[in-house]
Amino acid sequence: MDTKKKIVIVGSGFAGIRLVNELDEKLFEITLLDKLNNHQFQPLLYQVATAQIDPSSISFPLRSVFKKKKNIHIRIAEVSKVDREQKEVITNIGNFAYDYLVIGTGCKSNFFGNTQIENHSLTLKSTSDAIAIRNHILLTFERIISASEQEKERLLNILIVGAGPTGVELAGAFAEIKNTVLPKDYPDIDFKKLKIILVEGSQNTLNNMSDTAKNASQKYLQEMGVVVRTGLHMTSYDGEIAVFNNGEEIKTGTVIWAAGITGNAIEGLPENTIVRGNRIHVDRYNRVLGCVDVFAIGDIAYMETSKYPNGHPQLANVA
CATH class of the missing domain: 3.50.50.60 (FAD/NAD(P)-binding domain)
Structure with a gap:
């Protein structure tokens, strides 16, 4: 009988990739959802933009990254919402059940309505x-x-x-x-x-x-x-x-x-957890406030600490 917990991770940025690598294969069955089938090394995007390096130098196929892991299922999908009552993630290719959900959707450019x-x-x-x-x-x-x-x-x-x-x-x-x-x-x-x-x-x-x-x-x-x-x-x-x-x-x-960013928050979370910059308010364990089985990591996560009272910087090393 399979007793592994089902973890659904949304987003294959730095935080999502790191989490997959840290989780014990014997304990968890992981589904990784992303709109793209590759991980992008964002700190070097500017070098691609200025024709200093080739795009393939900073894009890595997800299936190649995790080819040695037997407990991960990669699906290319767009997430529309979370159904916390049914414990499912709703996407354009179907619904994915979870025991634990981890949101690492990152951010997009913010034009402040202009x-x-x-x-x-x-x-x-x-x-x-x-x-x-x-x-x-x-x-x-x-x-x-x-x-x-x-x-x-x-x-x-x-x-x-x-x-x-x-x-x-x-x-x-x-x-x-x-x-x-x-x-x-x-x-x-x-x-x-x-x-x-x-x-x-x-x-x-x-x-x-x-x-x-x-x-x-x-x-x-x-x-x-x-x-x-x-x-x-x-x-x-x-x-x-x-x-x-x-x-x-x-x-x-x-x-x-390059004047601002806003979080790619997902519908279905408690309204009071979406804070400034469209980020998701989490506790010191990255658990979304008011939830027991939903977490947020990386740029989308807003964690207040004495050192970072306005949340951690939205940088790759933090993620």
Whole structure:
């Protein structure tokens, strides 16, 4: 008689992958649900976006990752809700029963309700996003070669909104290839005119990190030629002109949005557990408050501690 407990894990990010590897195969039967059939190493997405590494270098097939584990069942599915009474996860390919449910769905870009910016901006949350940015940038450089002088001005402005880790990494990587790679690949373009503009709403780059990190990151970027603008919020972007809260306008054909994230919460959890940033409130054991058999891990989890009264940072090493 099989006495293994059934665990359903939603999401194959860092937290989900780590949990699967830590669970005892003799005690648990695991079903791993995800929309994609691969794990993406998100910290290096910016290098794919700037054509420094190949997408296959940071994408790993889930079935290959867990090929030696006999107690895991991988299903490609989109989860719509949790039925806590029936202890089932409802998906587009059927329902999955659980003894324990673990939610590790991560986050998506947050446009704070501004659909115009959302419709015209690029994001960097997945390998497909990174490929889209890379293709857009390379196509932009091809267009610059034959563009009019007026059009060149717009195309030569790369605007990155949000100076958290993603924005800072992207700006630095673009500055690096601007100075070393692009002039060789596109000798007909004057890359001295290419502007990489990093805009941040707070007063610092890497605003949630230490003072040392804030100061060092801004100094480093400026030394590389990045135009850093802090205390500035973008209010609209129509694909041609970005407008800011101080009335300033920047002509650009490229806006990469890295200004905020919101959790991919699942319907069916107690309403009072969904907190700021659409994260799920958990206790010190990552158990969803008010539940005995549902847990949340990684970026989606909001755990208050004396050291992190506003929840842990949404970073890979935390997950």
